[in-house]
Amino acid sequence: xxxxxxxxxxxxxxxxxxxxxxxxxxxxxxxxxxxxxxxxxxxxxxxxxxxxxxxxxxxxxxxxxxxxxxxxxxxxxxxxxxxxxxxxxxxxxxxxxxxxxxxxxxxxxxxxxxxxxxxxxxxxxxxxxxxxxxxxxxxxxxxxxxxxxxxxxxxxxxxxxxxxxxxxxxxxxxxxxxxxxxxxxxxxxxxxxxxxxxxxxxxxxxxxxxxxxxxxxxxxxxxxxxxxxxxxxxxxxxxxx
Amino acid sequence: xxxxxxxxxxxxxxxxxxxxxxxxxxxxxxxxxxxxxxxxxxxxxxxxxxxxxxxxxxxxxxxxxxxxxxxxxxxxxxxxxxxxxxxxxxxxxxxxxxxxxxxxxxxxxxxxxxxxxxxxxxxxxxxxxxxxxxxxxxxxxxxxxxxxxxxxxxxxxxxxxxxxxxxxxxxxxxxxxxxxxxxxxxxxxxxxxxxxxxxxxxxxxxxxxxxxxxxxxxxxxxxxxxxxxxxxxxxxxxxxx
DNA sequence: CAACGAAATATCGTATACAATTTTTGAGCA
DNA sequence: TGCTCAAAAATTGTATACGATATTTCGTTG
Numbered sequence: 001x002x003x004x005x006x007x008x009x010x011x012x013x014x015x016x017x018x019x020x021x022x023x024x025x026x027x028x029x030x031x032x033x034x035x036x037x038x039x040x041x042x043x044x045x046x047x048x049x050x051x052x053x054x055x056x057x058x059x060x061x062x063x064x065x066x067x068x069x070x071x072x073x074x075x076x077x078x079x080x081x082x083x084x085x086x087x088x089x090x091x092x093x094x095x096x097x098x099x100x101x102x103x104x105x106x107x108x109x110x111x112x113x114x115x116x117x118x119x120x121x122x123x124x125x126x127x128x129x130x131x132x133x134x135x136x137x138x139x140x141x142x143x144x145x146x147x148x149x150x151x152x153x154x155x156x157x158x159x160x161x162x163x164x165x166x167x168x169x170x171x172x173x174x175x176x177x178x179x180x181x182x183x184x185x186x187x188x189x190x191x192x193x194x195x196x197x198x199x200x201x202x203x204x205x206x207x208x209x210x211x212x213x214x215x216x217x218x219x220x221x222x223x224x225x226x227x228x229x230x231x232x233x234x235x236x237x238x239x240x241x
Numbered sequence: 242x243x244x245x246x247x248x249x250x251x252x253x254x255x256x257x258x259x260x261x262x263x264x265x266x267x268x269x270x271x272x273x274x275x276x277x278x279x280x281x282x283x284x285x286x287x288x289x290x291x292x293x294x295x296x297x298x299x300x301x302x303x304x305x306x307x308x309x310x311x312x313x314x315x316x317x318x319x320x321x322x323x324x325x326x327x328x329x330x331x332x333x334x335x336x337x338x339x340x341x342x343x344x345x346x347x348x349x350x351x352x353x354x355x356x357x358x359x360x361x362x363x364x365x366x367x368x369x370x371x372x373x374x375x376x377x378x379x380x381x382x383x384x385x386x387x388x389x390x391x392x393x394x395x396x397x398x399x400x401x402x403x404x405x406x407x408x409x410x411x412x413x414x415x416x417x418x419x420x421x422x423x424x425x426x427x428x429x430x431x432x433x434x435x436x437x438x439x440x441x442x443x444x445x446x447x448x449x450x451x452x453x454x455x456x457x458x459x460x461x462x463x464x465x466x467x468x469x470x471x472x473x474x475x476x477x478x479x480x481x482x
Numbered sequence: 483c484a485a486c487g488a489a490a491t492a493t494c495g496t497a498t499a500c501a502a503t504t505t506t507t508g509a510g511c512a
Numbered sequence: 513t514g515c516t517c518a519a520a521a522a523t524t525g526t527a528t529a530c531g532a533t534a535t536t537t538c539g540t541t542g
Contacts, residue, residue: 017310019319021525047494057527059300066304069258070311078260079494079533094401105342160335164405262495288524298497299524320503320524
């Protein structure tokens with residue numbers, strides 16, 4: 001089970017705008033599952049099926065799916081149903097461009113107001129991330145790696161930016177599921193440690209520039225060539241026989 | 242009636258993530274009404290009442306209200322219902338801080354790729370804004386003033402930023418309804434014309450800095466002192482008798 | 483045997499009914 | 513008059529039923 005203290009779903013209600021209840025629970029559960037890559041992009045989320053799994057009626061499930069659709073994790077097609085979203089190459093670029101603009105500004109804010117308790121908490125988070133990697137639980141490691149960013153936003157105590165970051169992190173998770181090309185997912189934690197150093201020194205400028213480099217680095221770890229550039233054209237595929 | 246060609250609701254489905262249907266129509270209608278300050282912050286949006294107005298069942302109305310809740314225009318309280326959102330002073334600051342970061346970057350992008358047809362369209366938009374002011378239709382003028390910003394985002398052709406700008410503009414409208422202190426709402430259009438000059442020259446740097454100044458100027462037009470500073474304390478109110 | 487098309491099935495869209503909760507009302511009392 | 517509390521009314525939360533649309537199946541035909 002995901003450790004609630006280190007998961008980002010505890011504040012989800014602030015960005016999901018759903019009142020507490022079963023719809024929110026289903027929403028959180030699906031959210032976690034998608035972030036851990038247990039549900040792959042494109043997978044169909046049938047209302048009946050989801051409802052049966054959680055023991056809820058379609059009314060409730062629909063509310064949850066619509067909430068996830070609003071945050072970009074699910075796409076709903078009229079009269080066809082809900083699917084785990086499949087961000088296009090274009091959207092993948094846009095998500096990381098937005099992160100490169102917003103997250104450094106958020107890191108700057110966080111450096112100016114972080115408390116000792118929060119520093120401790122973030123180190124514990126890194127430790128959990130490290131542990132998940134050690135255990136070979138990639139899904140959890142990825143999810144924790146993302147929620148590290150949302151926790152920075154929480155430190156900045158800026159609801160509006162925090163909401164944006166949460167949404168961007170979620171979509172990044174889908175982008176990574178679709179387009180990640182690097183094998184060394186572990187290198188991430190190095191950047192996170194560097195950011196922690198800057199935060200601990202309350203060095204806002206350093207925090208901002210480290211975060212910016214980190215996002216750009218992540219962006220460069222994606223294979224965002226268009227399909228035709230990736231040799232998946234029909235003619236080439238047929239020649240392989 | 243709002244001119245559809247100049248309203249920002251035509252692209253709403255992209256950010257609302259609601260499939261076409263009556264729910265989206267209700268959503269759009271309420272959205273416009275809130276942006277035109279026909280519905281004031283804090284107003285209760287009863288499901289039955291809204292449903293009767295639009296001739297739809299509560300099921301559909303609920304979907305619309307939840308969509309609006311997610312975009313921050315409506316707040317839903319468990320077992321109490323939906324209300325037009327009432328942003329706090331803190332949130333008001335945050336919304337304009339976010340705009341000051343994002344919109345200048347968007348203006349820069351827009352300057353790099355704006356077409357002649359889009360320039361023409363934007364000038365027509367400014368003309369409509371001017372006309373609304375001349376007619377004394379404040380609600381429409383305010384709404385058009387906001388949608389000018391979302392149209393810039395559309396020019397930039399960046400879905401992710403456009404979605405954020407749309408959401409921020411909507412919330413700004415609520416903030417203005419609650420906290421606007423300046424009487425000269427017309428001065429806005431001067432900034433918009435200056436931005437158009439920069440866009441027409443494809444001067445990305447100028448567009449960025451003009452937009453940043455414009456947002457900061459708007460922010461400074463708000464009275465965001467906390468309640469106790471505004472002389473609305475209980476003791477002072479009682480002394481007025 | 484592949485292509486087409488119609489019936490059968492499955493899934494979503496919407497309305498409505500009932501349960502749970504909140505809000506209002508007003509009777510009783512100090 | 514003003515307060516308390518319980519009953520009534522109103523409103524939201526959820527389940528279910530039915531109609532509309534999409535998908536699949538399968539028999540027919542060229």
